[in-house]
Amino acid sequence: MKLRLLLSLAVVAFAVTRAVSAQAFELGVVAFQMSSETHARVANAVEAAARKKGWDVVVLNSNGTLQTHAEQIENLVQSGVDGIVLAMSKPVEFDAQMQEVKDAGIPLITVMSGASPNALFDIQVNEYAVGSESALYLLGQLGYEGSILTDRFESNVGTRIRGKVLDVVLSENQAVKEVGSHSMARTKSWQEDVRNGMNALIMQNAGNFDGIWASFDGQAFIIDDLLKQQGMQKGDVVLVSTDGGPETFRRIKSPDSMLMATVAIPFEAMGEAAVDAMQKIAVDGAAKETITSGPYLYMQADLVDQSNVDDFIKE
């Protein structure tokens, strides 16, 4: 008897919870790889901003696997969420799934993914501008001559563009030579990939490089630690990267770190912008064009070095 009563209460409580939550706007968020700090920062910012509005949020992680990402988008469509935000997705690979989202009438906003005809727009920074800022900073610090090592990542459109822009800058400034390059290939075990690849490059080119260009900050942290293990000190080598974040700013300020500068991408602001846009379009009924007329909503990325890092740490 007691058990029956308890079970009945549990069912009623569950049904009430579902009924209450069913009134709120439901947002589905899929991050391509939560083990990557930037993906997590976007997803967490979206979740926080949505919860602040009283929305229900389900955050999913694709573990860096294409099929898992596809399945999670499909599952969100089936669950009937009111809106979807994808962080660091791939519009070409997931063309079919994004089409399903559109066909289901669910507004879709992507962040740092690239434009898709099936999404409202993609929240981005101008990667060409970001790439030129970090490349020119590095060359400026070297006085436009010397040797550099690079750590690239070709699988992500943003990091690939940064690398291509670096190549353009180097082609115009031929007194700076790229004496070694590692290209990160693995997405699931990328830290190990960077550690092994860059360790070999640093050993092979010991004493023969003045700067290192990393395609994103996660790589730069590993490189920074490798350089410290080699006994290097701040100023021995100019290390630049892109992304920003508390750990990056701490290293830029630290007297022990080789990291000199980053181009800080406002991942948290991007997540918040996605939620704000979802509110305006999906809840308030505003036209997409009131937010951006094109396939992108661009946000500002700032170069951060010793001169202004305190401003960012304060934030």
Next chain:
Amino acid sequence: MRDFIAKYGTALAGLLVFVFLLVFARNFASTANLLNVLKQTSFLAILATGFTFALLTSELDLSFANLASLAAVVTGGLIAGGTFWGLAVVAGLGVATLGGLVNGLLVTGVKVPSLIATLGTAAIANGLTFMMTGGVAFVGRWDPMFLALARGELFGIPVLVIVMVAVVFSAWFVTRKTRLGTHMLATGEAQEAAHRAGIATRRMKLIGLTLSGFAAGIAAVLLVANLSSASPQMAGDYLLNGIAAVLLGMTMFEPGRPNIAGTFVGALIISVLANGLVLLGAPYYLQDIMLGVIVIASVSVSASVLKKAAFSV
């Protein structure tokens, strides 16, 4: 009663989960969602079916996910390079089958334990995928006929589901209704006795591991067609899920013994849970936790009746 629970307890638990989701998970019961679950199960079920063949002969295949990734990259790379998709599919299937055959030869010919041999081929396959791609996926808007292999429908039923049913049924038929299946099972159950009875046990192991590779090839081709892209580690996530499906399968129908029906239901339970958790609004980390719980629970349940040497390492 105890026998009934031992045989059908896991399947009943799965059924209870299914009923729970039917009642409480919004849209779970819709036809579109149930077909969606079946489609998502197909890749896992096919890969796990292959792994079951290897395990039937008491050998492990830890390379099936990497072989599938390699086959995917070969298929996608050839299509992206302009090769007719039919040939690319044959090449993908061929590469994965060859990988399985190499595993079999290493185990039966060179006498390398399957755990070590397949770990080695997994690493080689992984390296080859990166050598061929440089880490960059082959992506394209490919021939609709090829994409239809995964995205198409026949009489309203997704092709993926039809292929999965065909693979699982064929595997079940081979293992339960043919002499080959009987010999494979005998090899796995009591290798020495089977050998003395005149069964070519080494050949059975070779066939088991080769079939595991072949199944990886089928799953790879379907994955490429589903996403119109091929990237290294494309099937990487399926290693743990595949093992979990087979282990779960070993807790039902024929407790302690790998069996195709159990594997299929195991794969289905994993997919239903993944889908159901999303529909219930559960956070992403709960999916990983649930998978870990399933692996531990299924091994715990089957450990008391585990007859296979492979998992007693």
